[in-house]
Amino acid sequence: MIIFRYLFRELLITLTAVSAVLLVIVMSGRFIKYLAQAAQGILDPGVLLTIMGYRLPGFLQLVLPLGLFLGILLTYGRMYLESEMAALSASGMSQGRLLKYTLAPAAFVALLVAWLSLILVPSGLAEVTRIMNDQDSLTEFDTLVPGRFQKLRDGSRVTYTAELSEDRTELGGVFISETVVSRTDGHERGLSIVVAERGSLMVQEDGSRYLVLGNGYRYDGRPGQADYRVIKYDTYGVLLARPAASAELGKLATVPTRELYASDNLEYQAEFHWRLSLPLLVFVVTILAVPLSKVNPRQGRYLKLLPAILLYIAYLGTLIAARGALEQGRTPLYLGLWWVHLLFLGVALLVFYWESFSLWMAAYRRRWAGLRTHHV
Structure with missing residues (x-):
């Protein structure tokens, strides 16, 4: 022993x-x-x-x-x-x-x-x-971190906010850059940049969420070219996308063993x-x-x-x-x-x-x- x-x-x-x-x-x-x-x-x-x-x-x-x-x-x-x-x-x-x-x-x-x-x-x-x-089920609004640029929609949208309230309902110093893609041929048409002093969340009856921005500007155009458009707005709504988290797990891995045995x-x-x-x-x-x-x-x-x-x-x-x-x-x-x-x-x-x-x-x-x- x-x-x-x-x-x-x-x-x-x-x-x-x-x-x-x-x-x-x-x-x-x-x-x-x-x-x-x-x-x-x-x-x-x-x-x-x-x-x-x-x-x-x-x-x-x-x-x-x-x-x-x-x-x-x-x-x-x-x-x-x-x-x-x-x-x-x-x-x-x-x-x-x-x-x-x-x-x-x-x-x-x-x-x-x-x-x-x-x-x-x-x-x-x-x-x-x-x-x-x-x-x-989370939107990019739910995953925002103040003071950090975050890529969303496979990198086609970059979102930034300088301030975020504790209840995640109010933003301050908002910056959104999004690549504009043509619906007909799928080619890029340029960038759309939105800046605003403040923002808040609005939920529609169908469950879709919008980021309502206030007192800001929108810039549309191609980088390096002078043909761009500037729009000043008092209120502007941005649809919040739902990022997909890759679970990378097969369905079989989660099935209880007794069900596998009986199948x-x-x-x-x-x-x-x-x-x-x-x-x-x-x-x-x-x-x-x-x-x-x-x-x-x-x-x-x-x-x-x-x-x-x-x-x-x-x-x-x-x-x-x-x-x-x-x-x-x-x-x-x-x-x-x-x-x-x-x-x-x-x-x-x-x-x-x-x-x-x-x-x-x-x-x-x-x-x-x-x-x-x-x-x-």
Whole structure:
């Protein structure tokens, strides 16, 4: 039990550290994309952390299996390099017993990934979809930030306000620049620039919203040309567009697992098999990582790290390709994604028993050579 607790603790520390680094890398890229949408006025900055919180389980279900795989390679590789494994082997620790001890933390990680994949991730992504749909109902007036130029309508409109009341109903120092496009040929006809001292929101009976500007000017023309028009106005109304927030989430990702299981739809079944594949992935990569972590102190700690990562990528890539084939009906439903797990389980067992198999073959060759010599 002392050895088991020691291995469990060392593996858990490395798993946590590696998973944390991977999680930060994955979430940083996604958060930057959401920040860009918030800067364009597509998303409300106040919902960014909420969205990232709901997306966290989805990131974890992919990060934890890889974190465990790398954690085993790094932890046991260090122990081989520092001759700790040699001392354990001298006390009766075999590779099979090491795998048995390693499967305990792997089972814990697999249960956590199963909970995330089957229950938590679909509900979290459903909340993200709801938030994105709420963002679609916002107008550019709702996403304005005082003192900042914001591009809207795919960059064709730039809006600026120097002041904005707390209840977001009154503006001061308004500037709006919009590209004018011809309705007949779709070509740009120039710019329309509107400036005003003040502005307020007006909602029509049909639900459309207008920004009513007061005491300002409108300039129409082409940049660099003198044929422009200036209009002074006391009151001017601007229709507020509704920016679309890209949810980028498939509908299947938000469907509860029990509905996927009860459906005969191929896409639903492919999604169901994918969710089951992630916990199974944990056990297969554990069997694969234990023999790959064995290194010679003279070879260095990271000799087998790159081939191991490439093998993991091949496993995950094959799962993704098999999922696409299952969705399109090119793979029978009874095979599902099981054949991928069986294939790489066979590879893992081959790697695991390769050393014993090599020793058995060498002994067999020596015995056969001895028999031939004795016969001669």
